[in-house]
Amino acid sequence: MMVALRHRGPDATGLHRGERGTLGHQRLSIMDPAAGDQPIYNETRDTAIVANGEVYNFPQLREKLARRHVLATGNDSESVLHLYEEASTEAASRLDGMFAFAVSDGSDLYLARDPIGIKPLYYGQDDGRLVFASELKALSHLSGDVREFPAGTWYHSAVGFRRFYAVPDRQPVRRPVREHCRRIRAALERAVAKRLMSDVPVGAFLSGGLDSSIICAITRKHVDRLHTFSVGIEHSRDLLAARRVAGHLDTIHHEYTFTAREVREALPQIIYHLESYDQDLVRSAIPCFFTSRLAAEHVKVILTGEGADELFAGYTYYRDIPDAAALHRELRRSVCSLHNINLQRVDRLTMAHSLEGRVPFLDTELIELAQTIPPDLKLRTLPDGRRVEKWILRKACEDLLPADIIWRDKEQFDEGSGTTELIDTALEHVVPPAQAGHYAAVHPGAGLRSSEECAYHKLLAHAYSDSRVVLGNVARWSDRQHDPR
Secondary structure, eight states, X not given: OTGGGGGGXXXXXXXXXXXXXXXXXXXXXXXXXXXXXXXXXXXXXXXXXXEEEXXXXXXXXXXXXXXXXXXOOSOHHXXXXXXXXXXXXXXXXXXXXEEEEEEEETTEEEEEEOSSOOSOOEEEEETTEEEEESSGGGGTTOOSOEEXXXXXXXXXXXXXXXXXXXXXXXXXXXOOHXXXXXXXXXXXHHHHHHTTOOSSOEEEEOOSSHHHHHHHHHHHHHOSSOXXXXXXXXXXXXXXXXXHXXXXXXXXXXXXXXXXXXXXXXXXXXXXXXXXXOHHHHHHHHHHHHHHHHHTTTOSXXXXXXXXXXXXXXXGGGXXXXXXXXXXXXXXXXXXXXXXXXXXXXXXXXXXXXXXXXXXXXXXXXXHHHHTSOHHHHSEEOTTSOEETTHHHHHHTTTTXXXXXXXXXXXXXXXXXXXXXXXXXXXXXXXXXXXHHHHHHHSGGXXXXXXXHHHHHHHHHXXXXXXXXXXXXXXXXXXXXXXXX
């Protein structure tokens, strides 16, 4: 299991053998690189923690906990350990961050996953024993049922599972546009600032689209030498737009141009790490793979614009939703579904290169605030009849960037980078279109939609000696595009 997850943390390896089981940890050193290896123990060494992610209210927690505990490291995970000693199962609800962690407390075990499911966690049974890991590949040897650990949930061996967070179901509030803009901007500024907490260099993905450009613009206020990263095919729209934003913000910009041959050669590795054959997810994973690889040469932490489309109505299919109330419900549902779709892609493809991805738009304060914004301000109909996605977000941030970037039309990552133009060439050797119908018929439970998806399914099935666990946990991006009436 440890070997299967080494890419997530190549800097150190740690084991804790407790009364009832073993905890293992592969460390990516970000907070207190010199002294923060895990497992981390309490003062009496009868309680241990292994954790993945980042706790953004660590400084506030540390200040309070230091009055009653001897803190041996500067690692944010140590604060979770001592908070558990004081608050027991309520510890997870007091954390602000992205996390998956396990605490061994004598004969008891406490597991928790962050509110939105930014960091992954899976669990299953092995000869009657509970096993868990950050990725499915570490559990692919199991013959029993393996499933995703629910987001916003904790588990205690003496109590069972309990939900501690749900995406707020708030009704829109009518306020002046200027006030909505002020609130959005203030919450976003706070969300970015707290995610700069790191003892190693932090950079940002920059596709040249609205979301990543906003994140870069706000980050640049706090970082003198900000490294930004962009990829695409030669002369792709993303590369051109990213250069413009990087020049405007005066960042240290890096870019990489990939080809159909490189996509074809990298696809088995991309799909192995992604743990999915979903067509939409794989398409966006391809440029994410190359961007992560590029960024990992310069930084260990990366900020991304993930989540803005779900909060502010960025996807094309939202335009087909018939009324404001239905759109409001669908946007909330979209946020709730991120954990095993887009967030899975961000986590797996960054961590494939030992890079930690952070998502400011999915700060819980900003998520709650977005629920109060009327849908007609998110997907705005202009006097000429045009509908502008993420209109209120553009207005809130229009002073940060050139107008042609703020009002640039929405493009999916795979479209703007030019990935979609290479797909057919990259896949023609895997499942030829003429054979796709037969392949789909042989795998009726997979719901394969195209020859392209058949190829991804075949590559995923061949990536593991036993692929049942992985194939059994594939979520479908297209499932979210239903009629919400």
